[in-house]
Amino acid sequence: MLKPKGLLFDVTLCIGCGACYDGCKQKNNLPKTNQNFLSDHLSANTFTVVEQYGNNYARKLCMHCDEPSCVSVCPVGAFSKSKTGAVLYDGNKCIGCRYCMQACPHKVPRYEWGKTQPRVRKCNMCDDRIKDGKITACAEACPTEATLYGDMDKLIEIAKKRIKENKRNYYPHIYGLHEAGGSHVLILSPVPFEQLGYTPNLPKEPMPMLTMRAMEKIPPVVGVGGIFLGGMYWLTKRKNQIAKEENESIKDLEKHEN
Amino acid sequence: MKTDTLLKFTFWRVIAVVIIVAGIVSTYYRFTKGLGATTNLSDAVPWGFWIGFDFLGVGLAAAGFTIAATVHIFNIHRFEPIVRPAILTAFIGYSLVIGLLVVDLGRPENFWHPLVMWNIHSVMFEITWCIICYTTVLILEFAPVVLEKFNLKAPVKLLKKISIPIVIAGVLFSTLHQSSFGSLYLIVPGRLHQLWYSSLLPVHFYISCIAAGLSMIIFESYLNTRAFNTGLRLKILSKLSVVVVIVLVVEFLLKITDLLLSGKFNYLVTSSMETSLFYLEIIVGTIMPVIILGSKKNRENKSWLFIASVCVICGFILNRMNVSITGMVSSSGVNYFPSFDEISITFMLVVFAMIAFRLVVQYFPVFTYSEEKVIEENGIAETKKLITGE
Ligand code: SF4
Ligand code: SF4
Ligand code: SF4
Numbered sequence: 001m002l003k004p005k006g007l008l009f010d011v012t013l014c015i016g017c018g019a020c021y022d023g024c025k026q027k028n029n030l031p032k033t034n035q036n037f038l039s040d041h042l043s044a045n046t047f048t049v050v051e052q053y054g055n056n057y058a059r060k061l062c063m064h065c066d067e068p069s070c071v072s073v074c075p076v077g078a079f080s081k082s083k084t085g086a087v088l089y090d091g092n093k094c095i096g097c098r099y100c101m102q103a104c105p106h107k108v109p110r111y112e113w114g115k116t117q118p119r120v121r122k123c124n125m126c127d128d129r130i131k132d133g134k135i136t137a138c139a140e141a142c143p144t145e146a147t148l149y150g151d152m153d154k155l156i157e158i159a160k161k162r163i164k165e166n167k168r169n170y171y172p173h174i175y176g177l178h179e180a181g182g183s184h185v186l187i188l189s190p191v192p193f194e195q196l197g198y199t200p201n202l203p204k205e206p207m208p209m210l211t212m213r214a215m216e217k218i219p220p221v222v223g224v225g226g227i228f229l230g231g232m233y234w235l236t237k238r239k240n241q242i243a244k245e246e247n248e249s250i251k252d253l254e255k256h257e258n
Numbered sequence: 259m260k261t262d263t264l265l266k267f268t269f270w271r272v273i274a275v276v277i278i279v280a281g282i283v284s285t286y287y288r289f290t291k292g293l294g295a296t297t298n299l300s301d302a303v304p305w306g307f308w309i310g311f312d313f314l315g316v317g318l319a320a321a322g323f324t325i326a327a328t329v330h331i332f333n334i335h336r337f338e339p340i341v342r343p344a345i346l347t348a349f350i351g352y353s354l355v356i357g358l359l360v361v362d363l364g365r366p367e368n369f370w371h372p373l374v375m376w377n378i379h380s381v382m383f384e385i386t387w388c389i390i391c392y393t394t395v396l397i398l399e400f401a402p403v404v405l406e407k408f409n410l411k412a413p414v415k416l417l418k419k420i421s422i423p424i425v426i427a428g429v430l431f432s433t434l435h436q437s438s439f440g441s442l443y444l445i446v447p448g449r450l451h452q453l454w455y456s457s458l459l460p461v462h463f464y465i466s467c468i469a470a471g472l473s474m475i476i477f478e479s480y481l482n483t484r485a486f487n488t489g490l491r492l493k494i495l496s497k498l499s500v501v502v503v504i505v506l507v508v509e510f511l512l513k514i515t516d517l518l519l520s521g522k523f524n525y526l527v528t529s530s531m532e533t534s535l536f537y538l539e540i541i542v543g544t545i546m547p548v549i550i551l552g553s554k555k556n557r558e559n560k561s562w563l564f565i566a567s568v569c570v571i572c573g574f575i576l577n578r579m580n581v582s583i584t585g586m587v588s589s590s591g592v593n594y595f596p597s598f599d600e601i602s603i604t605f606m607l608v609v610f611a612m613i614a615f616r617l618v619v620q621y622f623p624v625f626t627y628s629e630e631k632v633i634e635e636n637g638i639a640e641t642k643k644l645i646t647g648e
Contacts, residue, residue: 042301043301069445072377072379072380072445073380073381073382073445074377074380074382075371075372075377075380075382075383075386076368076371076372076375076376076377076383077375077376077377077380078375093368093371093375094364094365094368095363095364095365095368095369095371095372096363096364096365096366096368097362097363097364097382098304098305098364099380099382099442101301101304102304102305102446102449103445103446105448107302110301111293111301111304111364113292113293113294113299113300113301114292114294114295115292115294116289116290116291116292117365118292118293118364118365199448201448202448203447207445208379208445210444210445210447210457211379211381211441211444211445212379213444213457214381214437214438214441214444214457214460215379215381215384215441218384218434221430221433221434222430222434225429225430225433226426226430229327229331229426229429229430230426232331232332233330233331233332233333233422233426236331236332236333236334237333239333240333
């Protein structure tokens with residue numbers, strides 16, 4: 001059995017060389033989208049970027065959430081969570097409603113707006129490579145181990161150790177461990193994460209729970225609603241009938257009196 | 259006089275033709291060039307005007323289930339004369355929405371996938387199914403009108419027999435998807451502006467669609483009286499407007515309590531585009547109609563009824579557009595305005611819907627009840643007749 005895998009990205013180790021960016025493009029056969037990789041942004045042809053914030057470089061890519069919004073909202077189940085933890089997309093199922101793009105708390109999925117048969121595009125954690133026993137292309141390309149690929153439990157251990165042993169260099173938080181219910185991409189940083197453009201204030205609770213709480217009410221609404229409506233029909237009908245019968249008896253009485 | 263009306267007619271016809279031609283051209287481009295080339299949608303704004311418009315179409319068609327329930331479930335037969343127009347409105351509204359959804363989908367050829375590929379955790383999945391089921395219900399509810407016209411008695415009899423379960427199913431499906439349109443946004447607390455985001459969004463959507471749907475009936479009846487002179491009795495509409503006021507007040511109180519309880523008072527007193535739009539929505543859609551309809555004299559006046567219904571509808575449109583477009587602007591960081599093609603395709607579908615409504619009304623008995631007949635249908639009148647033994 002495959003153990004849950006993930007990526008650990010450490011801002012303090014990143015030198016902003018763009019090797020992950022190039023590695024990802026190559027692995028996924030993506031065309032060049034920008035002269036300068038540092039000013040590129042996620043798009044249908046770019047699954048990961050390296051952004052510069054002063055002396056710090058921050059990678060952006062799909063977080064591969066534990067309970068992904070994209071999986072939960074897709075009406076046709078085009079997204080799925082694989083055993084390794086990667087969140088995968090099946091373009092053959094997709095109807096193109098773009099709810100996944102709207103719902104993702106990290107604003108990751110991108111669309112092929114220019115095509116007549118567009119797909120949603122995003123990082124798939126190099127699922128094919130992993131199934132072949134390799135590591136992700138970006139982790140392989142990284143010269144400094146700023147991007148580490150491995151078993152989730154090991155990565156969490158490493159992250160905790162780094163923060164503990166080097167309190168001065170790290171902001172004491174592992175981004176992604178609990179954000180939006182936790183994810184398979186973990187990030188370490190020397191500064192608060194919103195300064196590096198990571199979505200702040202995400203709830204610890206998985207986002208799909210927000211929808212679940214409403215969806216849960218559907219069966220009782222249908223059950224109680226159905227009984228209520230049926231009951232009301234019966235009641236009001238009877239009431240009308242009784243009123244009618246009473247009227248008829250009045251009529252009869254009147255007839256007799258005449 | 260005659261040439262005047264003739265001119266007026268041709269004027270509107272010309273406009274309709276222009277809109278349709280533009281719409282067809284836009285539709286052609288939409289399908290041959292893709293969404294990127296023809297819309298202003300982008301990765302930052304994946305949902306735009308079309309989704310907002312879907313909300314409007316479905317919301318304004320809400321009278322279909324409210325009136326059907328009032329008459330057939332609660333047996334308040336006073337409203338019987340407006341059942342058919344309400345159902346027709348709903349059916350045409352839903353057809354429009356389905357048409358627009360197909361245009362909006364990135365892969366329209368896959369529109370049938372939700373039928374066989376299920377994800378029961380998805381609100382979108384639930385909405386898709388409810389819309390399909392409810393449209394079927396509407397067809398069944400309207401079928402007798404068509405069948406009667408062609409004198410097919412057997413199927414009408416059958417439909418009458420199962421009419422109550424059909425109406426109940428219709429009410430349930432409507433309740434679910436009307437509210438689920440609000441549930442769509444539950445998962446985006448960080449994106450939708452706090453003035454509109456609420457865990458009660460589905461409830462707000464549900465209640466507000468009832469007021470809007472009923473106002474739509476008043477609105478249509480007014481226009482229809484002018485066009486065909488077979489319109490509805492003022493009395494029914496003024497009773498209906500009382501219901502509208504009650505629903506509006508309930509929704510208003512719920513909304514304010516919800517805002518205050520969730521500690522969002524500060525959003526009401528900051529000056530921002532969102533706050534202004536929020537106030538506009540409340541003033542036009544709630545306060546103005548409640549003031550107008552609060553007076554009995556106005557409720558019995560055709561023009562005031564009409565004006566109030568227009569207010570409610572405008573407020574409703576503002577609300578749905580605020581949730582789907584303006585409430586998202588500040589988080590997306592992109593100013594979105596629909597493109598020409600987005601607008602022209604939508605307008606084309608609206609013109610189609612209007613033509614369809616007119617044609618059906620012209621050839622089928624939709625607005626059937628003349629004054630006397632209404633009295634006959636009216637329970638009280640019947641009782642009187644019985645009492646006096648006529
Ligand atoms: S980051 Fe977004 S796209 Fe990636 S798994 Fe989470 S919800 Fe899905
Ligand atoms: S766009 Fe495709 S993948 Fe995304 S939610 Fe819609 S159907 Fe699913
Ligand atoms: S895991 Fe693979 S697809 Fe994802 S960013 Fe790295 S190289 Fe690209």
